[in-house]
Amino acid sequence: MAKVKTQYVCQNCGYTSPRYLGRCPNCGQWNTLTEEVVQTGTASQVTKHAATLTGIVAKPQRLNEINAQKTPRIKTKLHELNRVLGGGIVPGSLVLIGGDPGIGKSTLLLQVSGQLCDEKHSVLYVSGEESATQVKMRAERLNVHGNDFYIYPETNMDSIRATIDEMKPEFVVIDSVQTMQASNVSSAIGSVSQIREVTAQLMQIAKGMNITVFVVGHVTKGGAIAGPKILEHMVDTVLYFEGDLHHTYRILRSVKNRFGSTNELGIFEMHQDGLAEVKNPSEIFLEERLQNATGSAVVVSLEGTRPILVEIQALVTPTVYGNAQRTATGLSRNRVALIMAVLEKRANLMLQNQDAFLKAAGGVRLDEPAIDLALAVAIASSYRDRGTRPDDAFVGEVGLTGEIRRVNRIEQRVAEAAKLGFKRIIVPKNNLRGWNPPTNIQVIGVQTIGEVLRVALPGS
């Protein structure tokens, strides 16, 4: 017999409590607990249910008897996507794609589905948000056809499972998880309990029937996938699709991947006819750079396995009233504060009564210590009102005593800067040992923050 149980679930973090609480003890948010009704069966009922769904009853197997044939990954025509996934789609995986409204999640998945169909795969695209006509209109704009491509406007998980059971497609797209409804949970659509149950059912479909499932997840105001961390724990791979709605480029970032490295980046440009890959992202991020501007320094940052060159911009102006402001876009504020403190103490820059605005140009987010050097140079350049050389690039971590610390994968970073025509690259001196720098770029090793400023902003 199914029992009916009521519980209070935090819509922010998924914490459950048997009674109402004004503030979630887990994540500290106010008024996030809402009442949800769950129908629970006994454990055996649940598993029996699961087994009949997928037609598979699992038994323990000896490790050395398991057939671990490596199933080849399926490559899509979007190489950027393949790389973010760790080299292609792993059959039977559950992939979550999160992103802000209107960023292009449906576009990406529709496009990929179309390409898979062109390669003779079958795809079931479940649309809970848009009618079949709407999807068709988008498909026409993106020039997506495909014979074995089925659009299915449905939100009821029972019907969806029955359809999948009958059609046995190779790929299923669920757009979006927040609109799906499992009948064994009576909480509202989009609530934490619903999302958890829907995802669990999708996981069974993926693993039990070896179907690859792509799930779209909406993002809350705070930037997390709504319904939230629980979802990320359950799936194999989590990708975030991000970007500035005011720019045309979009960044696909992997934040969790059971089949590959994380922090890989894929960069796309949104056109009328869909997403196009950006082969040479560094060019985009440097495209609008002014020559000889003050407060600008280029860093070679490694996002995943790929180096990209990004301009760091700083604007330092005297504080007019109150406390000095520090604003950072695409960079961590703590890192900015730390670099400013080091410049103040170790390079005698009087920054405490200066406002500082910092920005990684082009809407990327950078978060690795190797960007420190470029940050320091951009700040000093703006403060002293002296331009940096347009053909200089910077890589290095700044320590608290003003020392420049080594960074990983220096060869790759130097090669990328040389490829884009930079004439000099300033790197940590300790990074110079053990390899031969290329001859088409001057590699300058530095040990202290003072030395960096003498090289980059001579005579100031």
Ligand SMILES: Nc1ncnc2c1ncn2[C@@H]1O[C@H](COP(=O)(O)OP(=O)(O)OP(=O)(O)O)[C@@H](O)[C@H]1O
């Ligand atoms: N005719 C068009 N030409 C160029 N770009 C378009 C056109 N129509 C839509 N777009 C782009 O597609 C984006 C919407 O894409 P899409 O519907 O795939 O986003 P989504 O992430 O699925 O959004 P939602 O959260 O609403 O489901 C728009 O923000 C716009 O940038």
Ligand SMILES: [Mg+2]
């Ligand atoms: Mg959509």
Ligand SMILES: [Zn+2]
């Ligand atoms: Zn919470």
